[in-house]
Amino acid sequence: MSTRTFISRLAVGGICTAVALSATACGAGGPATTSGSAGTNTVNVLVEAGGHAVLTGVAEQCKQNAGVDVNFVELPYDGMFNRLSSEFSSGNVSFDVAALDSVWLPSFKDAVQPIDEIFTDEAKKDIFPSLVKEANVDGHFIGLPAWTNAEIILYRKDLFEDTKNKADFQVKYGYELAAPTTWKQYQDISEFFTKDGIYGTDVKGGVETEWLAHVLQAGSPMVLDGDKVVIDNAAHKEALDFYVSLVKDAPSGAAQVDWAAAQNLFNQGKTAMTRFWAHAYRQIPADSAVAGKVGAAPMIAGSAGIGGVPGPWYLTVPKATKNTEAAKKFVQCAYDYNDKGIESNLGLASRISAFEKYQDKEGYESFGPLIETLNGEATATRPATEKWQQIVDTVLVPMLQKAVAGGDSATLLADAKKQIEDLLK
16 A cells, blocks of 8 residues: 555545535546636646545635635545546646645656746745755746655653653663664664563555655665666665564564554554654544553654655646636645645645644644654655656565565665666666
8 A cells, every 4th residue: 555545545534525615526537627717716626535635724715815716626546647647648637736646746747837936935944845845846846735744753652651661671771761762772662662462663564665764864865866776775775674673573474564554553552663654643543542642753863864755745737727827826825824734634734834833732742743854854755756656566665575574685675776777767
C-alpha cells in the first residue's frame, strides 16, 4: 500500500464524504462536464478522497470571501493518475484546479500554468523550505502545497513514565529514560521494551519512506543525485544497516509490515515506539489501548541533521482550463485559509503559521515535532523523476523486504542500482 493511498483511506474511511458547495460529484466517474466556463466564478477542483476533506473549509471561505463556487470532483487515488494523464493529453480538461501528489509534478509540469504571483516573499517564508523548492519547476512555481505531513516519533508515555521502568533503564543503560533524541537511544529503548509481549518498535519492510529518511539523515540525496543513481553509496548502506538492526526488537514478519499494520500494532499497545506520520497522533481511537497515553517527539537527527520525507499535495491550474482567473482565486484561497485544513478529519495544512496556530492547544501536541521535522536541515522531498513510483514499487520495496528478511545490504543495493539504471534508460 502506498503512503498516499494509506493516508487517503485513513482520512475518509472508504466513504465518499462529499459536501455540496455548489454541486459536488463523487466517485471515479466525476462530472460529465468540462472545466468552468470562461469568466465564471465556478471552478471544478479535482481531488483524491482525503483531499476533499482538507479543502472543504477552504472552499466555504472562498465562496464567502472571494465569490468562488466549488465543485469537487473526487477520485480514488489509484485511478487519479490515469484520469489526469488522459485529460492533460487530450487538452480538454473537466477541471480547473487539480490537486497533485508531489511525485506527479514531474509528469505533468508541462500541462499546468505558472502561479508565481502567489509565491510572494512573505508566502515563501511561511511554507516549509523543501516544499518551496519542490514547487519550483524549471524556474516557475507550478503548484501550491495545500497540505503536508512527515514522520515523527510517537511513544508510549505511560511506559516511559513508569517508575520501575525508569529505574531499571537507568541501571541498565546509565542515562534517564525519555523520548529518544539520538538513534543510539532509540536502539537502547527498543531493546529495553522488547519483553512481556511488547516490542520496542516496528520495522516497516513494506514501505520505503522510513528507510529513505535515514538516508537523508546520513547526508545523501535519496537514490538519485541529479541523473546519477547513488543508491549504493555509503550513506544508503549505513541507513539500511541501521534500519535492519531494529528487526530484533520489532514484531516478526517485518517484510510485510506496512503503514496500516504498524499503526494497528501501536494502537493495540504492541509497540512502545513507532516512527509514523504526524496526523495519526490525533486519530488514535478513543477505545484504543494507548488512547491518552501517547507522546510525540521530532524525527531524530543523523550526522546530517534532522531529516524527514514530506508528503505534500499541490494545487495546480491546468493550461487547458477556460477559467484561469477563478481557478487562481481558489488557489490563493487555499493559501489564505490554509489553517482550515487542520479542522478537517485529516487535520493537516502546509503553512508554518497554520501549524503554529494550533501547536500549543490540547490535542495538537504532534504539531511542534512536525514543524521541527519539516524544517529539518536534511528534510527533502522525493527525487523529481517521472519514474519515481515505478522505482519504489519494482525496486525499493522489494529490496527493503529482502534486507529486513536477512539479505546482504551491499549486494542488495548494488542490484538495486542496476535495476534503477535500467529503468531510467
